[in-house]
Every structure is written in C-alpha cells, then in structure tokens.
Amino acid sequence: MKRYLPFIIVILVALLVLGGGTFLYRSKLSTNAGPKVLKPEAEPSGTLVHALGPANAPVTLEEFGDFQCPPCGKLSEPINQLQKQYNLRVIYRQFPLAVHKNAKDAAYAAEAAGRQGRFWQMHDLLFREQAVWSQSTDARALFSAYAGMLQLDLNRFKQDMDSGEVQQQVEVDQHRGAAIGVKNTPTIFLNNEAIPTDQLNPSLLPGVVEAALKKSKPSS
Amino acid sequence: MKSASKDQAAARSTMNPSRAQTIFYSSAALIALVGLAEATYLTVMFLSGETAVCGGSADCALVLGSAYAVVPLVKIPVASLGALAYFSAFSFATFAAFGYSSAQRFFAWTVIAMFCMTLWLLFVQAFRLHAFCKYCLFSAALVFLLSGLVVARPVTETQNN
Numbered sequence: 001m002k003r004y005l006p007f008i009i010v011i012l013v014a015l016l017v018l019g020g021g022t023f024l025y026r027s028k029l030s031t032n033a034g035p036k037v038l039k040p041e042a043e044p045s046g047t048l049v050h051a052l053g054p055a056n057a058p059v060t061l062e063e064f065g066d067f068q069c070p071p072c073g074k075l076s077e078p079i080n081q082l083q084k085q086y087n088l089r090v091i092y093r094q095f096p097l098a099v100h101k102n103a104k105d106a107a108y109a110a111e112a113a114g115r116q117g118r119f120w121q122m123h124d125l126l127f128r129e130q131a132v133w134s135q136s137t138d139a140r141a142l143f144s145a146y147a148g149m150l151q152l153d154l155n156r157f158k159q160d161m162d163s164g165e166v167q168q169q170v171e172v173d174q175h176r177g178a179a180i181g182v183k184n185t186p187t188i189f190l191n192n193e194a195i196p197t198d199q200l201n202p203s204l205l206p207g208v209v210e211a212a213l214k215k216s217k218p219s220s
Numbered sequence: 221m222k223s224a225s226k227d228q229a230a231a232r233s234t235m236n237p238s239r240a241q242t243i244f245y246s247s248a249a250l251i252a253l254v255g256l257a258e259a260t261y262l263t264v265m266f267l268s269g270e271t272a273v274c275g276g277s278a279d280c281a282l283v284l285g286s287a288y289a290v291v292p293l294v295k296i297p298v299a300s301l302g303a304l305a306y307f308s309a310f311s312f313a314t315f316a317a318f319g320y321s322s323a324q325r326f327f328a329w330t331v332i333a334m335f336c337m338t339l340w341l342l343f344v345q346a347f348r349l350h351a352f353c354k355y356c357l358f359s360a361a362l363v364f365l366l367s368g369l370v371v372a373r374p375v376t377e378t379q380n381n
Contacts, residue, residue, distance in 0.1 A: 003318075006314045006315045006317070006318040006320070009314050010310070010311045010315075013253070013256075013307075014307065017256060017257075017303070017307065020260065021260045021263065021264055024260075024264045025264045025267060028264060028265075070284075131349070135350050135351055198267075
C-alpha cells in the first residue's frame with residue numbers, strides 16, 4: 001500500500017487543484033460579470049459624452065475604463081481599429097479605480113484635454129504611455145508634458161485639471177457606472193449589452209462586434 | 221536469478237528512505253504545495269481578467285498585466301507555467317519522501333529550472349517594468365527556499381531493513 005501512496009497523494013492534489021481552480025475561475029467570472037443589460041439613461045445636463053462615430057451607427061460600444069488598468073490599455077487600440085473598420089459609435093466613460101494611484105489624475109487629464117477638443121488624442125496617448133506614467137511619483141508633470149505634445153494651452157489645461165467641472169464630469173461617469181453595476185474595468189457594452197469578461201480580449205472582440213452587427217441588421 | 225535479486229534489492233532500497241530524507245522531502249512538498257496554490261490563484265486571476273484588483277496594488281496589476289506575464293507564441297500566462305513547475309516539484313518531492321531515488325534527481329532539476337526562471341522574472345520586474353508584484357516576490361521566496369533545501373539536501377541513505 002505504501003508503494004502506491006505517493007501516486008494517490010499526487011493524483012488527489014492534482015484533482016484538488018483542478019477542481020479548486022475551476023471553481024475559483026467560475027466564481028470570478030460570475031462576480032465580474034457585472035450588469036447584463038445597460039439601460040440607457042439621460043445625460044445629466046452640463047456633462048460631456050466622449051463619443052466617436054455616427055450617432056445612428058448600428059452598433060454602439062460603450063466602455064467604462066480606467067486609464068491605469070492594463071487590460072483597458074490592451075483593448076484601446078483594437079477598439080480604435082474596430083471603430084474605423086465598422087464605423088461604430090464608441091463612447092468612453094471614466095471609471096478610475098481607487099487601487100490605481102494615478103488613474104483619477106489621468107481621467108482629469110483626459111477631460112481637461114477634452115475641454116480643448118483633444119479628448120481622444122489624450123485618451124490614446126495615456127493608454128500608449130500607460131507603463132510610464134503609471135509608475136511615476138509625479139504623474140501630473142507627465143500629463144502636462146503630454147498636453148504640450150498635443151499642443152494644448154498648458155495654463156488652461158492645468159486649470160481645467162483642477163476645476164470642479166472636470167472632476168464632476170469624472171464623478172458623473174463613475175456614478176453612472178456604479179448605478180448600473182459596473183465594478184471592474186474594462187466593462188464594455190455593445191448596444192447596451194455587457195460583453196462577458198472572458199471575451200474582453202483583442203482576439204475575441206472583433207467576433208463579438210461582428211455578431212452584434214449581424215444582430216442589429218434587420219432580417220430580410 | 222542474480223538480476224532478480226538485484227531488482228528486489230533496488231525495490232527494497234527504494235521503499236525505505238531514511239528519516240531525514242522523509243522529513244526533508246515532506247517539507248519540500250509542503251512548500252511546493254503553497255507555491256502551487258499561489259500560482260493557481262494567479263493563473264485564475266489572469267484568465268478571469270482581474271488584474272485591476274490584484275491585492276490592491278497598482279504594481280501588481282502592472283506586472284501581471286504586462287507582456288512579460290504571457291508566454292510568447294503560445295499566449296498562456298506565465299503563472300500557469302509556475303503552477304506546472306510547482307506541481308512537478310510537489311510530485312517529485314512526494315515520491316522522494318517515499319524513497320523513490322530517481323525522484324530526488326528530478327526534484328533537484330525542477331527546482332534549478334524554477335530558480336533560473338525566478339531570476340529572470342526578478343530581473344524583468346526590477347529593470348524592465350520597474351515594479352514589483354508581491355505575489356511574484358512571495359513565489360520567488362518559496363523558490364529560493366526550495367533551492368536552499370536542494371543545496372542542503374541529505375545524501376541518499378537508505379535503511380535496509
């Protein structure tokens with residue numbers, strides 16, 4: 001019996017790890033699933049909606065993102081490509097997570113750039129340079145540098161970053177997300193339906209968008 | 221006839237490890253088990269895309285969300301390789317604790333490979349990403365502990381009862 005005991009122990013541990021891992025994965029997926037359906041809400045007056053693409057596009061992709069979240073960064077460029085390829089309407093909502101020390105300032109920087117008509121340029125730059133400013137102890141200095149690169153009015157940019165309007169804009173987006181059950185980033189809705197977390201990667205997203213496009217076409 | 225008696229002797233020595241070896245490899249198996257649990261957890265975190273709430277640390281998210289956290293070409297998380305390595309170390313240590321002499325050699329080679337991989341991952345965190353993930357540091361500590369055990373392992377002795 002002693003001869004077979006190590007085989008039994010190893011097999012038991014393997015089964016425990018596989019079972020435990022699968023259970024944990026399933027529970028994480030169900031926790032991260034968030035809302036299934038996004039109910040459209042009226043925009044509070046005075047707040048801006050950052051959108052690309054035509055308002056009557058057959059598919060609207062609405063992202064609740066955090067500029068310091070690595071998965072959001074990975075999806076940024078694929079979403080840009082999908083927007084161009086399928087002429088999607090893409091809406092970006094701020095959802096900076098408390099665990100990311102520079103995320104809120106990054107959101108303010110994007111909003112401040114948006115006040116000068118450069119939201120999407122700053123959005124792309126922040127995601128592209130994410131690894132740099134995420135670790136910076138003086139991220140605001142880097143954001144000012146980025147504003148300079150985008151040829152923004154620097155004084156106005158700095159004033160806007162600290163302004164109540166910009167901070168309120170971020171809060172409004174966060175409240176909107178929290179109200180509909182957004183917990184993690186990125187949380188992405190396609191025509192008001194949340195994309196499952198396991199499909200939020202650059203290789204699967206095009207298929208999800210194509211499926212939404214087919215679904216949106218009236219059946220002949 | 222001579223060969224058969226040789227086999228019997230080998231089998232006998234295989235199944236009778238010294239007390240020191242049993243304690244040593246049981247300890248190593250327990251350490252590997254802790255590492256296996258951690259690596260499995262990190263693999264699940266990666267697969268479920270939950271890097272954002274990794275221990276409340278942005279550094280952790282940066283490391284686990286970086287390109288270095290994925291094995292190129294096959295696109296599987298590095299943490300899953302860690303889980304496989306820890307499971308191998310656990311299995312070999314368990315067999316060694318029960319006196320399987322060849323398992324001792326496999327255990328040593330597995331830990332050496334893990335040690336080299338750990339050095340590379342520490343280099344990446346320190347000089348490429350400029351961020352340290354506490355889970356990775358804990359795993360590195362476990363691997364160093366296993367490496368220390370390999371260096372200090374008792375010489376193969378068997379009690380031929």
